[in-house]
Amino acid sequence: MNSMYNPDTFAEHAATDFTKSLNRVYNFTYGWMSVGLAISGAIAWLIANHYLTQKATLPTGLFTICTIAELLLVFTLSAAIHKLPVIAATLLFALYSVLNGVTLSLIFLIYELGTIQSVFFITAGTFAGMALFGSLTSANLSGAGRIAIMALWGVILASIVNIFVGSTGLHSLLSYVGVGIFIVLTAWDAQKVRLLAEQQYTLDQTTVQRLGILCALELYLDFINLFLFLLRILGGKGRD
Numbered sequence: 001m002n003s004m005y006n007p008d009t010f011a012e013h014a015a016t017d018f019t020k021s022l023n024r025v026y027n028f029t030y031g032w033m034s035v036g037l038a039i040s041g042a043i044a045w046l047i048a049n050h051y052l053t054q055k056a057t058l059p060t061g062l063f064t065i066c067t068i069a070e071l072l073l074v075f076t077l078s079a080a081i082h083k084l085p086v087i088a089a090t091l092l093f094a095l096y097s098v099l100n101g102v103t104l105s106l107i108f109l110i111y112e113l114g115t116i117q118s119v120f121f122i123t124a125g126t127f128a129g130m131a132l133f134g135s136l137t138s139a140n141l142s143g144a145g146r147i148a149i150m151a152l153w154g155v156i157l158a159s160i161v162n163i164f165v166g167s168t169g170l171h172s173l174l175s176y177v178g179v180g181i182f183i184v185l186t187a188w189d190a191q192k193v194r195l196l197a198e199q200q201y202t203l204d205q206t207t208v209q210r211l212g213i214l215c216a217l218e219l220y221l222d223f224i225n226l227f228l229f230l231l232r233i234l235g236g237k238g239r240d
Contacts, residue, residue: 025208029216031216036093037220039101043104043105048108048109052108076092077096111235119230155177185218186223186226
């Protein structure tokens with residue numbers, strides 16, 4: 001019998017093609033997430049190194065402007081992702097990575113480089129483990145994800161209150177809660193990538209790429225925030 005008409009061979013080729021399609025979505029999404037992290041890391045290091053070398057003070061107004069711009073970009077991407085051209089969504093994500101790199105430069109002025117490196121590798125390992133879990137589990141994580149989002153708003157509000165209260169105990173508690181929140185969100189967002197990969201045949205290519213960029217942004221935010229909360233816990237008091 002011609003292998004072309006062999007059911008087993010046909011099934012094998014179909015499975016191979018499906019796996020390749022899944023890999024394309026995973027590579028696209030996690031690839032852009034990695035590019036975003038690389039951009040932010042490079043920008044943060046360059047800015048911090050310049051000011052450490054020059055012994056200058058970073059302008060606080062710059063961070064305020066960047067923070068506001070970052071919030072606007074996140075809301076714009078999330079709200080208009082289905083209307084934006086893919087290239088526009090990609091450029092906005094890259095711009096967000098640059099702006100976040102500016103604000104992240106502060107950590108190099110607060111913490112020792114060795115501490116930052118250690119926490120980065122801990123974050124990478126934790127993120128990889130939860131992303132793998134989210135990609136493989138058959139459980140629906142949307143319920144846990146929504147609870148984590150609500151808890152995140154609580155952490156944000158409590159953090160704002162603590163700016164005026166100045167409680168070190170509350171600061172520590174919020175850091176641990178923040179780690180737990182982003183561990184859950186990492187698994188949930190990784191599951192979204194898997195669902196996107198599985199449903200790509202019911203969507204046009206442009207929509208898949210748009211949603212891939214949005215997923216990349218969500219995973220990027222999970223990684224960055226998990227890193228920052230772990231740094232608050234493991235970084236001690238920072239530089240003397």
